[in-house]
Amino acid sequence: MKRSAEQRNMSDPSVFREGCRIVEALLFASADPLSGEELASRLPRDVHIADILARLREDYADRGVTLVEVAGRWTFRTSEDLSYLLAREAQETRKLSRAALETLAVIAYHQPVTRAEIEDIRGVSTHRGTLDSLMETGWIRLRGRRRTPGRPVTYGTTDAFLVHFGLTVVDDLPGLDELKGAGFLDGRLPPGFSVPVPSDDPSLREDEDPLEEDLFTRLAEEKASEVEEPLSDGEDA
Amino acid sequence: MKRSAEQRNMSDPSVFREGCRIVEALLFASADPLSGEELASRLPRDVHIADILARLREDYADRGVTLVEVAGRWTFRTSEDLSYLLAREAQETRKLSRAALETLAVIAYHQPVTRAEIEDIRGVSTHRGTLDSLMETGWIRLRGRRRTPGRPVTYGTTDAFLVHFGLTVVDDLPGLDELKGAGFLDGRLPPGFSVPVPSDDPSLREDEDPLEEDLFTRLAEEKASEVEEPLSDGEDA
Amino acid sequence: MRKELAFEDPVVAVDRGEAEPALVVDVDGFAGPLDLLLELARRQKVDLHKISVLALAEQYLGFIEAARSFRLELAADYLVMAAWLAYLKSRLLLPEPAKGDEPPAEELAQRLAFRLRRLEAVREAAKKLYDRPQLGRDVFGRGAPEPVRIDRKRDWDASLYDLLKAYAEQRQTKALSRVSFAKRFVWSLAEARDALDRLVGGGLDWTVLDDYLMAFVVDPAQRATVRASAFSATLEMVREGLIDLRQDGAFTPIFVRPRRPDIEEGASSA
Numbered sequence: 001m002k003r004s005a006e007q008r009n010m011s012d013p014s015v016f017r018e019g020c021r022i023v024e025a026l027l028f029a030s031a032d033p034l035s036g037e038e039l040a041s042r043l044p045r046d047v048h049i050a051d052i053l054a055r056l057r058e059d060y061a062d063r064g065v066t067l068v069e070v071a072g073r074w075t076f077r078t079s080e081d082l083s084y085l086l087a088r089e090a091q092e093t094r095k096l097s098r099a100a101l102e103t104l105a106v107i108a109y110h111q112p113v114t115r116a117e118i119e120d121i122r123g124v125s126t127h128r129g130t131l132d133s134l135m136e137t138g139w140i141r142l143r144g145r146r147r148t149p150g151r152p153v154t155y156g157t158t159d160a161f162l163v164h165f166g167l168t169v170v171d172d173l174p175g176l177d178e179l180k181g182a183g184f185l186d187g188r189l190p191p192g193f194s195v196p197v198p199s200d201d202p203s204l205r206e207d208e209d210p211l212e213e214d215l216f217t218r219l220a221e222e223k224a225s226e227v228e229e230p231l232s233d234g235e236d237a
Numbered sequence: 238m239k240r241s242a243e244q245r246n247m248s249d250p251s252v253f254r255e256g257c258r259i260v261e262a263l264l265f266a267s268a269d270p271l272s273g274e275e276l277a278s279r280l281p282r283d284v285h286i287a288d289i290l291a292r293l294r295e296d297y298a299d300r301g302v303t304l305v306e307v308a309g310r311w312t313f314r315t316s317e318d319l320s321y322l323l324a325r326e327a328q329e330t331r332k333l334s335r336a337a338l339e340t341l342a343v344i345a346y347h348q349p350v351t352r353a354e355i356e357d358i359r360g361v362s363t364h365r366g367t368l369d370s371l372m373e374t375g376w377i378r379l380r381g382r383r384r385t386p387g388r389p390v391t392y393g394t395t396d397a398f399l400v401h402f403g404l405t406v407v408d409d410l411p412g413l414d415e416l417k418g419a420g421f422l423d424g425r426l427p428p429g430f431s432v433p434v435p436s437d438d439p440s441l442r443e444d445e446d447p448l449e450e451d452l453f454t455r456l457a458e459e460k461a462s463e464v465e466e467p468l469s470d471g472e473d474a
Numbered sequence: 475m476r477k478e479l480a481f482e483d484p485v486v487a488v489d490r491g492e493a494e495p496a497l498v499v500d501v502d503g504f505a506g507p508l509d510l511l512l513e514l515a516r517r518q519k520v521d522l523h524k525i526s527v528l529a530l531a532e533q534y535l536g537f538i539e540a541a542r543s544f545r546l547e548l549a550a551d552y553l554v555m556a557a558w559l560a561y562l563k564s565r566l567l568l569p570e571p572a573k574g575d576e577p578p579a580e581e582l583a584q585r586l587a588f589r590l591r592r593l594e595a596v597r598e599a600a601k602k603l604y605d606r607p608q609l610g611r612d613v614f615g616r617g618a619p620e621p622v623r624i625d626r627k628r629d630w631d632a633s634l635y636d637l638l639k640a641y642a643e644q645r646q647t648k649a650l651s652r653v654s655f656a657k658r659f660v661w662s663l664a665e666a667r668d669a670l671d672r673l674v675g676g677g678l679d680w681t682v683l684d685d686y687l688m689a690f691v692v693d694p695a696q697r698a699t700v701r702a703s704a705f706s707a708t709l710e711m712v713r714e715g716l717i718d719l720r721q722d723g724a725f726t727p728i729f730v731r732p733r734r735p736d737i738e739e740g741a742s743s744a
Contacts, residue, residue: 020300020301021299021300021301021316021319022301022319022322023301024300024301024302025301025302025315025316025319025322025323026301026322028265028301028302028313028315029315029322029323042322062258063257063258063261064257064258064259064260064261064262064263064265065261065262065265076265078262078265078266079258079262082258082259082262085259085262085263085279086262086263086266
């Protein structure tokens with residue numbers, strides 16, 4: 001692979017170098033991560049973007065900024081080990097409450113997941129404010145509706161979530177294998193039937209229906225009916 | 238100088254390298270350029286910021302981004318030769334308004350022509366915006382000034398006009414018979430109706446004076462007086 | 475939980491001394507009954523897989539009892555859990571009924587243990603997620619991204635056809651709008667009288683007035699003025715006793731004939 005990459009690009013090393021400079025410039029200048037396709041569209045035709053990205057990754061491996069892949073796109077980030085120095089640059093990020101963080105984790109690992117399922121896992125009813133504040137971060141989204149009685153809304157994570165936590169894909173979630181192995185990703189008991197994995201694939205699952213066009217009406221309805229919602233009793237009904 | 242810098246920092250090359258990484262990360266993450274002092278305050282004491290900046294400048298000299306000093310502060314910038322990457326051309330196709338199209342046609346056939354003459358031919362007053370938008374197309378230009386009271390500006394077409402409409406010369410515009418033949422004009426024309434043979438000869442006509450160098454003043458004057466301009470009543474006076 | 479639920483001694487469970495058997499709990503610190511159960515389970519200091527659900531249920535019920543003795547109001551979900559655990563406890567202590575509709579008590583206990591393990595695992599995952607280098611906290615993007623400048627290039631859409639059409643149409647419209655007032659033709663009463671006098675002189679019998687007049691009409695557009703003037707003239711001539719007029723009904727042709735003394739009676743009878 002490495003040899004073939006070199007072979008591919010050996011034809012004209014100066015073209016490859018120029019390609020590296022172009023990608024470097026684009027990634028430095030962009031406020032958002034860029035996909036391989038976006039980058040490739042600005043390159044000479046005979047230069048392979050994958051080779052360039054590999055080369056840049058290597059070039060920057062030991063530097064103060066590194067090339068990382070997040071949400072399937074590429075971007076430069078300050079090196080992790082320097083975070084102690086840059087803490088001063090940190091903008092005042094809103095600190096998520098413990099409940100919100102836990103809810104976010106449940107959504108990330110169990111997506112697509114309904115509010116009732118979140119509550120079953122956490123053993124506590126979810127305050128509307130918790131989901132609202134998560135929606136506000138832009139890290140979670142409404143996916144669709146579960147095809148079960150009541151047609152509850154399903155939640156999932158967004159690309160912004162992956163970008164924020166520096167994840168390439170949702171499969172890279174830390175500790176995912178342990179959770180999977182223990183059968184904890186299967187919301188329904190008993191464990192061991194099937195081992196679902198979280199998926200933020202935008203296409204709906206078999207048991208998901210699309211959200212109505214008039215989502216706002218539905219959300220308003222939901223909000224209005226929320227008071228009557230029975231509190232989770234901490235045990236599966 | 239170089240040797241002394243090396244000597245100064247040779248004591249611990251890893252400290253120097255770490256200094257480089259720190260400065261790199263700080264400059265990358267900062268929203269504004271940083272001064273040498275600001276950078277130095279984040280460095281281990283025995284590392285000289287000037288040496289680090291010199292080293293980074295060298296490291297990035299041939300890359301897609303370069304370290305530059307602006308107003309005594311340091312920042313990374315896209316390398317000048319790659320600045321084209323940061324410009325994207327957005328093609329926007331607009332339809333010329335009916336009034337603009339008619340005005341353009343009158344200018345093309347009757348050039349050099351003044352605004353009052355255009356209005357006389359069209360039988361309606363011409364909005365300033367119409368001429369402005371035509372100027373924007375690059376298809377018409379100010380030729381000179383008619384040697385008549387008020388010394389009005391004369392308009393004519395440009396080479397860009399010919400290029401856009403696929404004409405070799407402006408006399409390629411069809412004459413009366415051709416317009417009739419092609420069905421643009423029908424038989425109901427009063428005797429004496431004529432279509433001029435257009436000419437965009439850049440040399441001024443006998444009754445044209447060159448535009449003043451200080452065109453902007455004149456244009457401003459024209460714009461100011463425009464309100465008083467009598468509206469053509471659509472009937473020959 | 476609410477503020478009024480706080481125990482007098484707000485010591486968090488983790489601060490508890492190793493040997494201290496007393497249940498000192500800051501209710502405020504718990505996120506629901508499952509969380510409380512998880513904390514109680516941790517105190518059994520055994521692997522969650524080997525946890526004694528019975529002991530756990532007893533501890534939980536003890537906690538609820540203690541809370542009640544302090545006359546604390548407990549949120550409904552804590553009480554529901556308490557009720558369920560009391561039921562589970564009794565099921566676990568009693569011999570299993572031979573055949574029941576309900577799942578065996580052991581299975582219920584295992585489900586609870588599973589939920590506790592799952593909650594703990596999710597919490598660990600949440601912590602791992604939180605500990606990841608986060609953007610804006612641990613790692614940073616370009617502080618001064620250089621925006622892509624968009625050069626809007628306007629492309630004006632106009633074809634030669636549009637241009638010629640626009641030119642020809644406006645020139646033609648303008649050319650035709652130069653109207654000249656054509657002189658209006660009026661057949662005067664005098665002219666009508668002359669024409670009708672010729673009719674009388676001709677000595678014809680009943681004649682349709684319109685047919686007769688048409689001989690004098692050059693242009694169909696003149697028909698109205700000819701008819702109007704002629705009719706006025708005939709009325710005048712009837713008054714003078716020169717002609718007779720006759721019409722058999724509305725909109726039917728008007729007949730006219732010279733009046734002659736010899737047929738006067740016939741005419742008056744008509």
